[in-house]
Amino acid sequence: MLTITDQIGITHTFESTPKRIISLVPSQTETLFELGLEDKIIGITKFCVHPYHLKVTKLSVGGTKKVHIEKIRALNPDIIVANKEENTLEIVESLRDICPVWVTDVRSVEDSIQMIADFGEIFNRRTDAKNWIEKTKFNLADFQNFIINKPTRKSAYLIWREPYMAAGKDTFIDALLQLNKFTNIYANREDRYPEVEVRKMRIQGDPDVVFLSSEPYPFKEEHAFEIGRSTHHAKTVFVDGEMFSWHGVRLVRAFEYFKILHDRLGDE
Incomplete structure (x- = not known):
């Protein structure tokens, strides 16, 4: 069992690791893929273009501002991954009776790193998440040195x-x-x-x-x-x-x- 709070302050409890994921955010779809979760992703938006082959192998459930509720329900997801800016409150609320909706709120590099860490916890991909966080921090430090002058x-x-x-x-x-x-x-x-x-x-x-x-x-x-x-x-x-x-x-x-x-x- 895992109890964890998302970036808008909603606490979720997962009895087991979610195995059927719908992502409503292109950048988060890319992140989930890079964390080794391609086989667990069952639905994406029409704007999820990286990696490109997902447009063929995964079912589109609409856009970021308008989704097909019944299509999502029929997929029987364990979790829906959304974002406060990309998706509307109306969409998030309408999906909560289907399954947990994990909402990110990323306004800084630190928020982005926290999001990756959270995904690592939720989806049992802690090592993959740790590796991406280390890469991010290394490249950030390198860039900060570059930008000084x-x-x-x-x-x-x-x-x-x-x-x-x-x-x-x-x-x-x-x-x-x-x-x-x-x-x-x-x-x-x-x-x-x-x-x-x-x-x-x-x-x-x-x-x-x-x-x-x-x-x-x-x-x-x-x-x-x-x-x-x-x-x-x-x-x-x-x-x-x-x-x-x-x-x-x-x-x-x-x-x-x-x-x-x-x-x-x-x-x-």
């Missing part, structure tokens, strides 16, 4: 268009921006993902660099040109959104990606 830059990280939206405070993206010494000009907004006016970006914080994420909105060159006209001196840089927003094992690769990003930006 890099300049601090004011930044804006855009995730959507029509309307334009940015990553704000208290988000995993903002935590990784801070780690990279990118000061978020929208960290003073009340909303975690505020709507922003690009033409007012100069007076709202005058960023040195504007990041255009590859997800969830597919920014293109014409959008970079539009933003460039409004910000004048700011560099507009396309970035891999998975590296900035996917928590879990993806962080191990993200630190190496960030090094390449800084090399692209230069030291001026």
Whole structure:
């Protein structure tokens, strides 16, 4: 028997190790796979694209904001893995009468490490979890040493268009921006993902660099040109959104990606 509390404060008791897992979060699906749980995963979302072959071998139960309740019920899961930001409270509550719903809330590297440790406990993959945590901490320490002499830059990280939206405070993206010494000009907004006016970006914080994420909105060159006209001196840089927003094992690769990003930006 295992009694353990998830990241939103709900305590769960498992009489035995869950063997039928449904994951409603792409980055957590990837993490569960890397912990050696592929055979235990029975359902994923249509956005769970890593590793890609799971889209063929596992049943899709919908998206992250809209799921097929009856399809999930028919799979008879032992546990559903969700996330406070990715999935709605309505979805989580509607699934609780099927089986335990484990909800993560990841807003920092430390939260991500805790999530991996929790998965190790719940699914009896403690050694695998320990190895990934050690890799994460090693690469984090290496990156922190790399970033010491890099300049601090004011930044804006855009995730959507029509309307334009940015990553704000208290988000995993903002935590990784801070780690990279990118000061978020929208960290003073009340909303975690505020709507922003690009033409007012100069007076709202005058960023040195504007990041255009590859997800969830597919920014293109014409959008970079539009933003460039409004910000004048700011560099507009396309970035891999998975590296900035996917928590879990993806962080191990993200630190190496960030090094390449800084090399692209230069030291001026």
